[in-house]
Amino acid sequence: MPIEIDETNQRCTLISDDMHVQGEAKDVEVITDAELRMSVAVLKGERVPITEQEADALTVAGAVDGRRHLKASEPGSVI
Template identity: 70%
Template sequence: MPIEINETTKRCTLIADDLNIEGEAAEVQIITDADLRMSIATLAGQRVPITEAEADALTVAGAVDSRRHLKTSEEGSII
């Protein structure tokens, strides 16, 4: 799992191969990467691909949800 969330302090850690960055959940932004076809958590300029369940958990902890839900009617949609 590339994230850890402390429910008490609302701090989270994003984990990747060469990255382990911690911060307030409110400092995390969740975006959609259409090329990767998944959500990305960003913190302090670092990007970590995450599952939708992890994105939902981060938003519950206070992260900013900036995901864009792609639709078949949108030009360039991956659906």
């Protein structure tokens, strides 16, 4: 799992092979990466691809939900 959420203090950690960044959940933005066709968590300029379940958990913890739905009318959409 590329994220850890401490629900007692609303802090989270984004984890990848070469990065480990921590911050408050409210400072995390969850966005849709159209090229990857998945959600990405952004904290302190670092981006980590995440599952929709992880995206939902982050937004419940207080992260900003900037996701958008890809549509069939958009070039490259899988929908």
